[in-house]
């Protein structure tokens with residue numbers, strides 16, 4: 001019996017960028033370390049391959065290739081961790097108490113205007129794709145600058161949807177959000193926001209309006225709550241209770257089957273007090289219990305909603 005009677009599914013971390021093609025999945029320097037997450041029945045972590053917009057596109061693509069090669073080497077030394085590209089492999093890992101990695105790309109600059117790179121990215125196991133991150137890339141403008149998808153961005157979005165890669169609207173400008181919604185709907189795909197909080201609780205360009213949340217919900221997508229303090233609270237102070245406040249707001253929008261965790265660990269400097277890393281996820285579990293959430297609802301937020309999403313969309 002584990003300390004908490006649920007799995008932990010987290011929709012976003014930047015640990016692969018932080019270990020930079022060199023470090024290990026178990027380490028003392030990152031928020032996420034696979035040996036520090038044994039309190040849960042199973043663990044499925046989406047790991048993003050992030051591309052800083054200030055780096056040249058080709059350098060970002062080389063880093064992606066190097067990081068995925070490195071991950072494959074690491075997995076040979078960690079038989080308790082599996083790279084999952086289908087629900088079948090994910091459910092198998094979960095049922096055996098193994099740890100699972102699902103790969104995403106965060107920031108489409110690495111495409112460098114070359115659609116063929118999407119084939120290689122998919123072949124390397126990536127199943128989620130965040131088209132924009134910050135500033136302007138070959139895909140279009142992110143939340144901080146605005147603007148829609150470029151003509152190349154539209155072609156790339158259609159191609160990733162046809163390959164079966166799920167679009168992630170975290171970091172999208174308003175214009176790109178609605179474009180992704182329209183194309184995903186047209187192609188029978190969902191959209192997700194892997195790490196996006198409520199703009200009603202904290203008005204930030206990264207956060208989602210109630211209308212955006214409802215659109216993701218109605219498209220069968222999921223939304224991960226981020227632990228990024230500037231996205232949790234306007235005054236720069238946040239604790240585990242602030243995370244729960246964002247969860248409660250999404251629940252007030254009939255989000256009980258939509259809300260997940262997408263903590264953005266290793267993509268943020270500080271965590272909500274008193275958390276230090278993945279080992280403290282149980283503090284959120286205990287906060288939700290204190291708020292008298294039912295066991296079933298806490299289980300859905302921690303793992304059930306993500307697992308049923310993967311069941312529907314990770315073929």
Ligand SMILES: [Zn+2]
Pocket residue numbers: 106170171195264267
């Ligand atoms: Zn991010």
